[in-house]
Amino acid sequence: MAASDTVKKTMSLEVFRYRPDEEDEPTFQTYEVPYKEDWVVLDALNYVKDTMDGTLSFRWSCRMGVCGSCGMMVNGEPKLTCSAFLRDYYPDPIRVEPLTYFPVIRDLVINMDDFMNKLTEVQAWLQPKEEKPVSEGEYRQTPAELAKYKQYTMCINCMLCYSACPVYGRHPEFTGPAAIALAQRYNLDSRDGAADERAEVIFKHEGIWGCTFVGDCSRVCPKHVDPAGAIQQAKVTATQDWYKSLLMPKRK
Amino acid sequence: MAKSNEPIWWSMFSAGGVMSAFFLPVLIVITAIAVPAGWISTEGLRELVQNPVTRIFLFVVIALSLFHWAHRFKYAAEDLGLKQLGRFLDVLCYGSAIILTIIAAAVLVTL
Amino acid sequence: MANEQPTIAGKDYVRAVPNTWWLQRKTYVTFMVRELTCVFVGAYALFLLVLVSKAGDAAAFDALLNSPVLITLQIIALPMVLFHSITWINLTPKVMVVFRGEDKVSPALIAGVNYVAWAAISVIIYGIASCQG
Numbered sequence: 001m002a003a004s005d006t007v008k009k010t011m012s013l014e015v016f017r018y019r020p021d022e023e024d025e026p027t028f029q030t031y032e033v034p035y036k037e038d039w040v041v042l043d044a045l046n047y048v049k050d051t052m053d054g055t056l057s058f059r060w061s062c063r064m065g066v067c068g069s070c071g072m073m074v075n076g077e078p079k080l081t082c083s084a085f086l087r088d089y090y091p092d093p094i095r096v097e098p099l100t101y102f103p104v105i106r107d108l109v110i111n112m113d114d115f116m117n118k119l120t121e122v123q124a125w126l127q128p129k130e131e132k133p134v135s136e137g138e139y140r141q142t143p144a145e146l147a148k149y150k151q152y153t154m155c156i157n158c159m160l161c162y163s164a165c166p167v168y169g170r171h172p173e174f175t176g177p178a179a180i181a182l183a184q185r186y187n188l189d190s191r192d193g194a195a196d197e198r199a200e201v202i203f204k205h206e207g208i209w210g211c212t213f214v215g216d217c218s219r220v221c222p223k224h225v226d227p228a229g230a231i232q233q234a235k236v237t238a239t240q241d242w243y244k245s246l247l248m249p250k251r252k
Numbered sequence: 253m254a255k256s257n258e259p260i261w262w263s264m265f266s267a268g269g270v271m272s273a274f275f276l277p278v279l280i281v282i283t284a285i286a287v288p289a290g291w292i293s294t295e296g297l298r299e300l301v302q303n304p305v306t307r308i309f310l311f312v313v314i315a316l317s318l319f320h321w322a323h324r325f326k327y328a329a330e331d332l333g334l335k336q337l338g339r340f341l342d343v344l345c346y347g348s349a350i351i352l353t354i355i356a357a358a359v360l361v362t363l
Numbered sequence: 364m365a366n367e368q369p370t371i372a373g374k375d376y377v378r379a380v381p382n383t384w385w386l387q388r389k390t391y392v393t394f395m396v397r398e399l400t401c402v403f404v405g406a407y408a409l410f411l412l413v414l415v416s417k418a419g420d421a422a423a424f425d426a427l428l429n430s431p432v433l434i435t436l437q438i439i440a441l442p443m444v445l446f447h448s449i450t451w452i453n454l455t456p457k458v459m460v461v462f463r464g465e466d467k468v469s470p471a472l473i474a475g476v477n478y479v480a481w482a483a484i485s486v487i488i489y490g491i492a493s494c495q496g
Contacts, residue, residue, distance in 0.1 A: 104377075143464075204255060233458065236459075284437035288434055294428050
């Protein structure tokens with residue numbers, strides 16, 4: 001047996017705790033977890049919950065980077081904990097906190113009502129230009145038409161971009177990266193006919209115009225959606241529309 | 253109308269961003285390096301500035317650069333915590349840009 | 364159907380965002396520096412305005428261009444304005460998305476074209492100033 005087998009490697013997790021029924025202020029609790037080369041932060045959190053402290057609360061689901069549930073701050077960076085490998089931090093301690101810029105319900109669980117409301121506000125669903133019955137066949141689209149919005153379909157609503165966005169942090173009324181990227185996903189979809197309605201929402205001051213193109217949203221996005229790009233393109237569209245309605249008011 | 257009128261400021265900020273990005277570096281090289289080093293004479297530059305085409309070009313660069321500054325500075329000031337100034341910041345930034353643009357027009361027309 | 368149940372006694376913990384937020388991440392610091400380059404852009408535009416207003420007075424014009432203080436300030440402004448140019452051109456592909464059929468034109472190409480244009484414009488402007496001077 002190799003000598004290293006008898007010495008179990010461990011790592012420190014410094015975890016944000018907040019128990020509203022017991023305290024008014026959050027604290028940090030440190031757990032020593034086993035270090036396994038193939039473990040992610042989510043594995044370590046589940047180890048804590050299963051064997052050390054069943055009171056620790058956090059969200060997770062698919063554990064493979066597609067559901068968007070397990071977003072948390074890992075050493076100050078918004079990450080999907082199912083995709084943050086312990087080996088990238090070992091042997092230093094890892095600080096785990098709830099996604100920043102969101103209110104904390106308990107421990108690592110944030111209140112995401114605001115984001116859910118915004119998805120409804122921007123009407124993040126397809127509204128076909130012309131409704132047709134199933135008997136008339138599919139809504140057809142060319143590959144070129146698909147290419148225009150495909151990148152924005154990749155959003156898994158993980159909200160890491162909101163935790164990266166200082167505008168959202170300082171002005172929570174800001175519609176935010178994911179909601180605007182999702183609005184664009186439908187606006188740019190050739191089958192959709194609700195761009196004008198969405199414009200009433202996202203072309204407001206707290207819509208696209210709150211964005212100062214910090215760009216951190218796109219940097220942290222695990223699906224490479226590039227919400228920052230989506231917002232800047234929306235600004236161009238909004239500006240073109242604005243000048244058109246100024247110079248040709250009778251149009252539309 | 254819910255839609256913001258931000259496009260007027262943003263389009264000028266963008267145009268100014270392009271003008272300043274493309275033209276300012278070489279202009280600074282001319283005024284801060286080439287002229288002091290003697291590679292370009294001040295007299296020659298002065299004559300060039302009198303030229304009507306140069307005047308229009310400089311007006312556009314100066315005016316748009318000022319609007320670029322105004323819009324960006326307004327947001328930066330808010331980000332740094334000066335949001336309490338609110339509307340006053342708008343007036344200060346865009347107002348200065350407008351006034352200085354008028355002055356620039358006057359200067360360049362009467363040369 | 365939204366979960367409308369209030370959280371415990373409305374005690375969601377809200378973490379404050381201080382005015383020093385931009386010092387908390389490297390990307391934020393870079394962003395703030397980029398934004399503040401506008402001060403140097405505005406300042407140089409102002410300098411140009413003053414310079415041009417003295418075009419009828421050879422002595423004053425000369426004095427402005429040879430002032431050690433103004434030269435020093437411009438030398439400080441130059442790298443800041445260059446940082447503006449570089450960050451601006453690098454972000455252009457995000458604002459200007461071009462599709463050729465199914466394929467998105469490479470962002471590197473769009474930025475590259477802008478860099479070439481920037482170089483060409485600079486050479487031309489310098490050439491014009493040089494010929495006159």
